Amino acid sequence: MSRNCEVASAxxxxxxxxxxxxxxxxxxxxxxxxxxxxxEPEPAGVLAWVEAKEGAxxxxxxxxxxxxxxxxxxxxxxxxxxxxxxxxxxxxxxxAGYSRGLTPTCFLGELLEMxxxxxxxxxxxxxxxxxxxxxxxxxxQGTLIYARQQALAFYLWDRLSDPVQQNNPLLQLALEAFGxxxxxxxxxxxxxxxRFEALVDAELEACIRHEIGxxxxxxxxxxxxxxxxxxxxxxxxxxVRALKDALAELNEWGRVxxxxxxxxxxxxxxxxxxxxxxxxxxxxxxxxxxxxxxxGGGWDRLEDTxxxxxxxxxxxxxxxxxxxxxxxxxxxxxxxxEIEARFLAPLGL
Numbered sequence: 579m580s581r582n583c584e585v586a587s588a589x590x591x592x593x594x595x596x597x598x599x600x601x602x603x604x605x606x607x608x609x610x611x612x613x614x615x616x617x618e619p620e621p622a623g624v625l626a627w628v629e630a631k632e633g634a635x636x637x638x639x640x641x642x643x644x645x646x647x648x649x650x651x652x653x654x655x656x657x658x659x660x661x662x663x664x665x666x667x668x669x670x671x672x673x674a675g676y677s678r679g680l681t682p683t684c685f686l687g688e689l690l691e692m693x694x695x696x697x698x699x700x701x702x703x704x705x706x707x708x709x710x711x712x713x714x715x716x717x718x719q720g721t722l723i724y725a726r727q728q729a730l731a732f733y734l735w736d737r738l739s740d741p742v743q744q745n746n747p748l749l750q751l752a753l754e755a756f757g758x759x760x761x762x763x764x765x766x767x768x769x770x771x772x773r774f775e776a777l778v779d780a781e782l783e784a785c786i787r788h789e790i791g792x793x794x795x796x797x798x799x800x801x802x803x804x805x806x807x808x809x810x811x812x813x814x815x816x817x818v819r820a821l822k823d824a825l826a827e828l829n830e831w832g833r834v835x836x837x838x839x840x841x842x843x844x845x846x847x848x849x850x851x852x853x854x855x856x857x858x859x860x861x862x863x864x865x866x867x868x869x870x871x872x873x874g875g876g877w878d879r880l881e882d883t884x885x886x887x888x889x890x891x892x893x894x895x896x897x898x899x900x901x902x903x904x905x906x907x908x909x910x911x912x913x914x915x916e917i918e919a920r921f922l923a924p925l926g927l
Contacts, residue, residue: 579708582643582655582684587711588635589681593811602711603628605732609709615735616767643674643682655684658719662701666692671701673724677712678819679811685709687726697721698793700786704728716785723789730785731778737852738763748851751872753777755844784833784845788823791832795825797895804902805917808910817922820856821894828861828888838881843872859925861887894921 587606591599607624608615643655653660661672666689674684687703694700700723715730716723743749744760753759756777763770798821805818826832827849837846850865858865867883901920905913918927 579646579684579686582646582682583708583710584634585638585641585643586682586684587631588638588641590677590679590683590711591635593679593681601736602713603631605713605729605736606631606709606711608732609706609713609728614767615732616764643684655682658722665689666701670707671703671724673701673703673717673719675717675719677714679815680806681712683710683712683714685713685726687728690727695790698723698790700725700790702727702782702786715782716789718789718792721793723786723793725782725786725789727778727782730782731775734778734781735774743851746851748847752844752847752851755847756780780842780845781848784837784842784849787831787836788826788833791826791829791835792822794831795822795829797892798822798825798898801895801898801902805898809914812914813922813927814914814917817856817925817927818898820854820860821891821898823854824857824860825888825891825895827857828884828891834864834880834884838877838884841877847872856925859927860891863887897921 594602604624607613607619607627608617610627611619613619645652646655646661647653648661648664656674658672658674665672665686669689670686671689671692672684672686674682677683685703685706686708687706689701690704691702692699693702698721702725704727706726706728709729713726713729713732715733716725718724737743738749738760749760753763756773758770758773758777763774767774798818802818802822806815809815827834829835833849834846836842837849846868850868863883864887867880871877871880898917898921901916902913905916908916
């Protein structure tokens, strides 16, 4: 299992920009050495560890994941369902699939909770026994959703400690709801541990709702697979992934709808504070509606904004399906130019 995580990390490393890679290396170091998110290691130790990792990953580049051995049987490393049949009764859960750039990812953690939501199974993981560089806090695979508490805690701490965020009014508003100030949290993290953990729990639920939205959003499914398959590691992949995520945020089962139902102003503020760059282009109406709500407006306005944005983006998904259907006999280069002209150029991409 640990070797497969190293193989996955070797595949993933080249798909992050330098800043993203350094953040994930920092998280991985803390996890391997049992450090809490706020404990900063000695630089010399980290540098030696990074050098060793890079050497190990270079030797594994291009290597496939190995079959897993369990109870005398050999299992495909992507057969999470088969392995979890034995692990879940023992309060563990295993996940494996493909991350950005179609690179493999895998992890094993303690199972804190298992939920059923109609056709969906939600596995909430706590401390992890094995993981790779990516460590996405939540992910959806068909009808199975993983929510990774420990990975989310590392992610949240890194976002909070980003100097660019220090004067972000959305972030300040969100932290106030948990009785937190960044200066107090950084000065004495242990004294504010319970409030930070409350923030992690709230965001974990919000992440779960995003994944539920993704699992039940069918408008883009086939078109998404086509675009990612034809144009991996391009701006087309980035755009179609952002479109998929935006639909999951906005649909009837997703994060924004859930936060409107529960009055989750703080989580909504965090979502906007840390939204990826393409979110602003795909959902420009969301932040103005949020600030109207924060100034004392009603949730009805935000619900109306959510619905209108969803209708518009589902229209984009439908148009993309039409473009791909019409381009079935065209070359990939021509299809790419058509998608870029139709959808990316109007966004200034």
